[in-house]
Amino acid sequence: MLAAIGAGSVEELLDSIPREVRLQSWAVPPGLSEMAVSDLVHRLAAKNVTSHTSFIGGGYYDHFIPAAVDALSSRSEFYTAYTPYQPECAQGTLQSIYEYQSIICRLTGLECANASLYDGGTAVFEAAMMSIRLTGRPRVVCHSSLNPIYRRILDTQTAHLEIEIADGGDPKDAACVIVQNPAFLGDAADFAALAEKCHAAGALLVVSFYPISLGLMKTPGQMGADIAVAEGQSLGLPLGFGGPYLGIMATRRRHMRKMPGRLAAATHDNQGRTGYVLTLQAREQHIRREKAMSNICSNEALCAMRALIYLCLLGKEGLRQVATHCYSKAEYLKSRLRQAAPRIRILNEGPTFNEFAVRLPHDASDVVDRMLGRGLLAGLPLSAVGRGGPNDLLIAVTEKRTREDLDDFSTALDAESCS
Amino acid sequence: MNPRHLRYSENHEWVRDSGGVYVVGITEYAAEQLGDITYVELPQVGDEFAQDDEAATVESVKAASEVYAPVGGTVVAVNGALDEHPELINKGPYEQGWMFKLGDAEVAEFDSLMDVAAYEKYLKEL
Numbered sequence: 001m002l003a004a005i006g007a008g009s010v011e012e013l014l015d016s017i018p019r020e021v022r023l024q025s026w027a028v029p030p031g032l033s034e035m036a037v038s039d040l041v042h043r044l045a046a047k048n049v050t051s052h053t054s055f056i057g058g059g060y061y062d063h064f065i066p067a068a069v070d071a072l073s074s075r076s077e078f079y080t081a082y083t084p085y086q087p088e089c090a091q092g093t094l095q096s097i098y099e100y101q102s103i104i105c106r107l108t109g110l111e112c113a114n115a116s117l118y119d120g121g122t123a124v125f126e127a128a129m130m131s132i133r134l135t136g137r138p139r140v141v142c143h144s145s146l147n148p149i150y151r152r153i154l155d156t157q158t159a160h161l162e163i164e165i166a167d168g169g170d171p172k173d174a175a176c177v178i179v180q181n182p183a184f185l186g187d188a189a190d191f192a193a194l195a196e197k198c199h200a201a202g203a204l205l206v207v208s209f210y211p212i213s214l215g216l217m218k219t220p221g222q223m224g225a226d227i228a229v230a231e232g233q234s235l236g237l238p239l240g241f242g243g244p245y246l247g248i249m250a251t252r253r254r255h256m257r258k259m260p261g262r263l264a265a266a267t268h269d270n271q272g273r274t275g276y277v278l279t280l281q282a283r284e285q286h287i288r289r290e291k292a293m294s295n296i297c298s299n300e301a302l303c304a305m306r307a308l309i310y311l312c313l314l315g316k317e318g319l320r321q322v323a324t325h326c327y328s329k330a331e332y333l334k335s336r337l338r339q340a341a342p343r344i345r346i347l348n349e350g351p352t353f354n355e356f357a358v359r360l361p362h363d364a365s366d367v368v369d370r371m372l373g374r375g376l377l378a379g380l381p382l383s384a385v386g387r388g389g390p391n392d393l394l395i396a397v398t399e400k401r402t403r404e405d406l407d408d409f410s411t412a413l414d415a416e417s418c419s
Numbered sequence: 420m421n422p423r424h425l426r427y428s429e430n431h432e433w434v435r436d437s438g439g440v441y442v443v444g445i446t447e448y449a450a451e452q453l454g455d456i457t458y459v460e461l462p463q464v465g466d467e468f469a470q471d472d473e474a475a476t477v478e479s480v481k482a483a484s485e486v487y488a489p490v491g492g493t494v495v496a497v498n499g500a501l502d503e504h505p506e507l508i509n510k511g512p513y514e515q516g517w518m519f520k521l522g523d524a525e526v527a528e529f530d531s532l533m534d535v536a537a538y539e540k541y542l543k544e545l
Contacts, residue, residue, distance in 0.1 A: 282478045283483070
C-alpha cells in the first residue's frame with residue numbers, strides 16, 4: 001500500500017505532526033478484567049472527599065436535587081436525543097425546549113427566552129454583545145455587583161474586539177449596564193431606578209440573576225431589565241467539578257431578533273394541530289455566518305431539561321419555599337456569627353439573600369484549611385478572586401444546611417478565629 | 420419581466436425616480452433566490468447612507484441578506500406594511516414590496532446604475 005501511494009514508510013505519513021508530541025511507544029499494559037477495572041476505579045473514587053458540609057457559593061451552589069430529576073433526565077429519549085433540526089422527528093425534544101423557554105419567562109418576568117447558552121459567565125458576554133448590536137454603541141459598563149469570574153470571562157471573550165468595558169460609570173454612550181442580583185458579595189438590591197436611568201440614556205439594563213433567589217426577590221422583568229442572564233446550575237444540576245452548567249437568557253420581545261442562541265417555537269401543522277419547530281434560525285451562524293448574533297447555534301439541552309424538571313417539580317410555591325429556607329438559614333447563621341463579634345465581622349450592610357462576606361481575625365485561606373479538618377468547606381476566600389482582603393471570606397447557605405450544621409459551623413468558625 | 424422604467428444595481432436592488440425622491444426595493448431575481456421572505460428590517464426615517472452602505476436586511480426561511488443603498492441619501496419614508504406582511508416583496512417586488520425612499524440623493528449616482536437591458540444581460544452572466 002505504501003508503494004501504491006508513493007510513501008516510504010508509515011512514519012513519513014505523520015511528518016506534519018511535530019516529533020515531540022508524537023506517541024513514543026505503542027507498549028500498553030495488559031488489559032484488566034471488568035472486575036479489576038471496577039475495583040481500580042472505586043479505589044480512585046474513594047480518594048474524593050464527598051462528606052464535607054459545604055458553605056461555598058460564589059455563583060455555584062450546593063442545592064438539593066430531587067431524585068426525579070436524575071430519573072427523568074436519564075431516560076434515553078432525552079439523554080441521547082440529537083439536535084432537533086428535523087422537527088418532524090424531534091417533537092418531544094422541541095416541546096421540552098419550548099416548555100423550558102416558557103418557564104424561564106415566568107421565572108424572570110420577561111417575554112422571550114432562548115433554548116439556553118453554555119453557562120452564566122458566557123451568557124453575560126452574550127448579553128453584552130446583544131446590547132451592542134441593539135444600540136450600536138461599543139461600550140459596556142459593569143457594576144461592582146458582578147461576579148469577578150464573569151467579569152474576567154468578559155475580558156477574555158472581548159480581548160480581540162473593538163469594545164470598551166468600563167468598571168462603573170455612567171450609562172451615557174454605553175450599550176448597557178450589567179448588574180448582578182444578588183451581588184457577588186451577597187447584597188440584595190432593586191435596580192428599577194438604574195433601569196430608568198439607563199433607558200433615559202438610551203442604554204439597556206442587563207441583570208445577571210441567581211435563579212433560586214427569584215422565589216423571593218423582585219424579578220429582572222419587574223425591575224425593568226432588558227436582558228436577564230444567569231447560571232442555571234442551582235436548578236437541579238450537580239456542582240460536577242465545574243460543569244456542565246447552564247446559561248440562561250431571557251429578554252423583551254422587541255429585542256428578540258438580536259438574541260443569540262437557539263429558539264424553539266409553537267406553530268400549527270396544516271391540520272391545525274400544535275407542533276414545535278426551531279425558529280428565527282437566520283440569526284444563527286450556520287446561516288448568517290459572520291453577521292450572526294453569535295457563534296452559538298447550540299444549547300445545553302440535557303441541562304435545560306433538568307432545570308425544567310426541577311422547576312416543574314417545585315412549582316412556584318416550592319421555589320418560594322426553597323428560597324425562604326436559603327434566606328432564613330443564612331439569616332440564622334448571620335445571627336449566630338454576630339455573637340462572635342467583633343472577632344468575626346459581617347461586612348454586608350444591607351439585606352442579603354443566602355450569601356454574605358465576613359472578616360476574620362486571621363488569614364481566610366488558613367481558616368478554610370483548618371475548617372477542612374473539621375469536615376467543613378467554610379467558604380470562598382475573597383482575596384483569591386480579588387474581591388476582598390486576606391482575612392475576608394464569602395459564605396453561602398442553602399436549604400440543605402440543617403440547624404445542626406449551622407450551629408456546628410458557627411462554633412467551629414468561632415473556635416478557629418480564636419486560636 | 421423587469422420594469423423598463425427602473426434602474427438596477429449589481430446587488431439586485433431596483434430604484435425608481437419619483438421626482439427627486441428615489442424609491443428602493445429588491446428585484447424579482449433577488450426575491451426568488453431568497454425564497455419566502457419572513458421578516459424585513461428596515462432603516463429608520465432620517466438614517467443617512469452613502470452609496471452601497473447596508474441599509475436594510477431581508478430574512479427568509481433559508482437565508483438573511485443585506486439590502487444596500489443603491490444611491491446615497493437620507494431615508495424619508497419606509498414601507499411599514501412589510502412589518503406584518505413581508506411576503507409583499509415576493510408577491511409584488513416592484514410595487515407593494517417597495518422598501519424605503521431616499522431623498523437628497525446624487526443624480527449622478529442614479530444615472531450610473533444599470534438600465535433594464537444592462538441588468539438583464541448581467542443576470543444572464545451570473
